[in-house]
Structures are given as C-alpha cells and as structure tokens.
Amino acid sequence: MAQLFSRTADMWFRLALLGLFGGLAALFVAFVILSRSDYTTDKGWTVQQPVPFSHEHHAGALQIDCRYCHDSVETSAVAGLPPTHTCMSCHSHLWTGAEMLALVRQSLAQGEPLRWNRVTELPDYVFFHHGVHVNAGVGCAECHGQVDSMPLMRKAETFSMSWCLDCHQDPAPRLRPRDAVADMSWTYKGDRRELGEALMRKHHIGDGNLTHCYTCHR
Template identity: 65%
Template sequence: MAQIFSRYADQSLRLALVAIFGGALALMTIGGILVRSDYTTLKGWVVEQPVPFSHQHHVGGLKIDCQYCHTAVADSALATLPPTETCMTCHSQVWTDAQILEPIRQSLARYEPIRWNRVGALPDYVYFRHDAHVHAGVGCSECHGRVDTMPLTRRVETFQMQWCLDCHRDPAPHLRPRESVTDMSWNSQQDRRELGERLMQAYHVDARNLTDCNLCHR
C-alpha cells in the first residue's frame, strides 16, 4: 500500500500534538501557581490609603481598641470604617496643622467621607459576617494579623476559600474568650485546642455545618 503522508509529516504531527498537550499542561500549571501566588492574593502587600494611617501608632502605641474605630464589628456583618468625626475627636486637639492630615480636615470641612481602601476585601459572592466570628471568639489577629505592629496596613492572609475552609473544618485552635477578641497580644497558658473546644460548647459553635456551601454562598 502506498504511503499517503511522508515520514517527516508523521513525525511533525506527533511533535505538534506533544507541543499542544505539553503547552496546555504548562499553562494549567502556571495558572494554578499564579492563582495561589501573593501577586494574585495580595498577601503581604500594603494597600495604599488616602491617609497613611498607622495601626502600629494608634493600636500598638496608644492602645486604642479596634472597636473604637470599627464600631459595628460585634453587631453587624460589616466592621465599618470610622467616619471623619472619629478621627477628629483626637486630631482637633493634636497634630492640628500636620500636612499629612490635610485630607482629614478637608473631609470634615466638605462633609465628604474619606474613601478608605479595603485591605481584607472578599468577593461579592462570599457572604461573611464579622459579628458571627466575634461572637464565636475569633480574634481580630486571626484574619488581619498583628496590626499593632504595622506602620502601614498589609494583608497577612490569602482570604481564599481553602484558607477559610481550613479554619471552618477545625475552628477550636483559632478561638479565644470573647473579651479578648480585640487583644492583639493575647496568649493563653492553656492548650489552645482544649480551650477552643470548651469555647465551642460555651458559644454554641457547631462544626458539623461550618463547611456547608450555603453558609458562605447564598
């Protein structure tokens, strides 16, 4: 039987198929790495703000509690960002002429809120409540890190689904007494798992349904 295609054409086809499948595999691998990279998740990145607010100074130095600015964190889904009036409670008396605070003064004069940029933003399709986590005993630093050491606020976790699920599958080691939720330096002499399991019972945290899809996606 006569050969329709030359040996060279046959080899070229095989090489082309190998290149196509190899390229597809490489793209999938690179895509998987990129999705989990800090470039995509923004983990470790500082988010630029209209005013370079220092949690290190206000929380670490002045010992201002998280709820002084994030007033609704224990009562609503959103932690809320402080209005200009909260900032001016102090800065009408201190650093009154500081150039760095000019946007704050202009905000008050014009009755226009400061447009703060969110650091721990989640996608719109994720249903998340701060109050539920606060009442369960999840400390602020579990998700936001030691902000009391941050001159400029950065994201310390990926906030991806796998990260959330790791905690939801085993919440006990991440829990603390409710009165210590905003304490950045909190540490327990007790075994964290044993303490967490007792708190789960006290705060009625049922881990059996914490990985249900409709808990976070509604």
Template identity: 75%
Template sequence: MPQIFPRSADMWLRLALLILFGGLVGLLIVVMVLDRSDYISRKGWVVRQPVPFSHEHHAGALKIDCRYCHDSVETSAVAGLPPTETCMSCHSQIWTGAEMLAPVRQSLAEDKPLRWNRVAELPDYVYFQHDVHVNAGVGCETCHGQVDTMPLMYRGEAFTMSWCLDCHQDPAPRLRPREAITAMGWSTELDRREVGQQLVKAHHIDTRHLTHCYTCHR
C-alpha cells in the same frame, strides 16, 4: 505508489504533538500557580488610602483598641470604618497642623466623609458577618494579621475559600476568649484546642453545619 510524505514526517508529527501537550500542561501549571499567588489574592499588598494611617502607631504604640475605630464589629455584619469625627477627637488637639492630616481637616470642614479603600474585601457572593465571628471567639488578627506591626495596612490573609474552610472544618484551635478578641499576638499556656472546645460549648457553636454551602453562600 509513490510515497507522499517523507520518512521524517512521522517524527515531526510526534514532536509537534509532544510540544503541544507540554505547552498545554505548562500553561495549566502557570494558571494554577498564578491563581494561588499573592498577585491574585492581594495578600501582603498595601492598599493606598486618602490618609497614610498607621496601625503600627495607633494600635501598636498607642494601644488603641480596634473597637474605638471599628465600633460596630461586635453588633453588625460590618466592622465599620471611622468617621472623620473619630479621627478629630484626638487630632483637633494633637498634630493639628500635620500636612498628612490635611484631608482629615478638609473632610471635617466640608462635612464630607473620607473615602477609605477596603483592604479585606470579599466577593459579593460570599455572606460574612463580623459580629457572628467576633462573638464566637475569632480574634481580629486571625483574619487581618497583626495589624499593630503594619505601618500601612495590607491584607493579612488570602481569603480564599479553602482558607475559610480550614477554619470552619476545625474552629476550636482558632478560638479565644472574648476579652482577648482584639489582643494582638495573643497566646495562652493552656492547650489551644481544649480552650477552643470549651468556647464552642460555651457559645453554643453548631459545628455540624459550618461547612454547608448555605452558610457562606445565600
């Protein structure tokens, strides 16, 4: 019987399968790396706003407490965004003619709120409450980074499920006294874990169910 395929056919088939397998593995690696990259999580990416608000200036240089603008962070699921009146409580007297503040003055004159763009945004299927975390001793910078060093606001953390679980599995070292919640760069000479464990007891935090699916997905 005559030979249908040349002797080299087996070699080419093996080479083609090897290339195909290598390509699939390479594609999988690329997808995994991309999924964990800042490009997907938006960590470190500046979000454009209607007004170039500087946390570095307001929270850093002027030492304005986070709660002055985010006034519902201790009592509500959402931290709250400042209404125009909050901005104008200062800027009706200082920097009154600044060009960059024109949208704020227009907002007040037209009685239309500024449309701030969310920086720290979670998917709709994630249940999150600011007041629960803040009152448990989770500082603002734990999730948002040291905003007092940000000329323009960007996402300080990736907000991935694994990042949240790291804290829920071992919250003690990440907790701080309530009076230090808004303090940027807070530190203590005491052992952080010991301080956190005391706060877990003081705030009656039930750590047994923090990693239950229902805690974050309802």
C-alpha cells in the same frame, strides 16, 4: 507509487502533538500557580490610602482598641470605618497642624467622609458577618494579621474559599475568649485546642454544619 510523506514525518507529527499537549499542560499549571499567587490574591500587598494611617502607631504604640474605630464589628456584618469626628476627637488636640492630616481636617470642615480604599473585599456572592465571628471568639489577628505591627495596612491572608474552610472545618485552635478578640498581644500558655473546644461547647459553635454551602452562600 510516489511516497507522500518522508520516513521521519510520523516522528515529527508525534513530537508536534507532544509539544502541543505539553504546552497546554504547562499553561494550565502556570494559570493555577498564578491564580494562587500573592500577585493575584494581593496577600501581603500594602494598599495606598488618602491618609497614611498607621495601625502600628495607633493599635500598637498607643494600644487603642480595634473597636474604638471599628465600632460595629461586634454587632454588624461589616466592621465599619470611623467617621471623621472619631479621628478628630484626638486630632483636634494632637498634631492639629500636621500636613498629613489636612484631608481629615478638610473632611470635617466640609462634612464629606474620607474615601478609604478597601484592603480586603469579598465577592458579592459570599455572605460574611463580622459580629458572628467576633462573638464566637475569632480574634482580629486571625484574619487581619498583627495589624499592630503594620505601618500601613496590608492584606494578611488570601481570604480564599479553601482558607475559610480550613477554619470552618476545625475552628477550635483559632478561638479565644471574647474579651481577648481585639488583644493583639494575647497568648495562651495552655492547650489552644482544649480551650477552643471548651469555648465551642460554651457558645454552641458548630451545632450546625459550618461547612454547608448555605453558611457562606445565601
């Protein structure tokens, strides 16, 4: 009876299967690595804006409080962006003819708001309230990084679910007094965890389950 397959056919078949499953495993690993990479999460990437606003200059050199521009951050779900007249409260006197501020002057003259590009944007299925976090003592820098050293704003963290849960599971080391939330140079010489735990008791943080699904998905 004629032999249909060569003696090495079984070996080649096994190698082909091994290569197939190995390739699928490699693709899965590559997908996981890519999905968590800065390329996908945009962490560390600078976002181009219509006007090259420098947090390094305004929040750093000039020491302008974050809440002067983001004036709803303590009470609203969104931090808010400054209307043009807030910018012009200074720039109607300073750098009045600067070319880079031409769009700001145009915005004021035409009554049309500037269209800023979002640096951080959460999915629609995520509930987040700035006011809750700020009043709990979560400093701006905890999420947005040292913006006072950023010539152009960049995304400082991944804002992934696991990153948020890291804080919700153990918020104490990340808390500070409420009057220091916008202070980019704030430091504490004592035990941050001890301070945080005291603040949690004072403000009743963690009385509910901070890791319950409903906390962030409503």
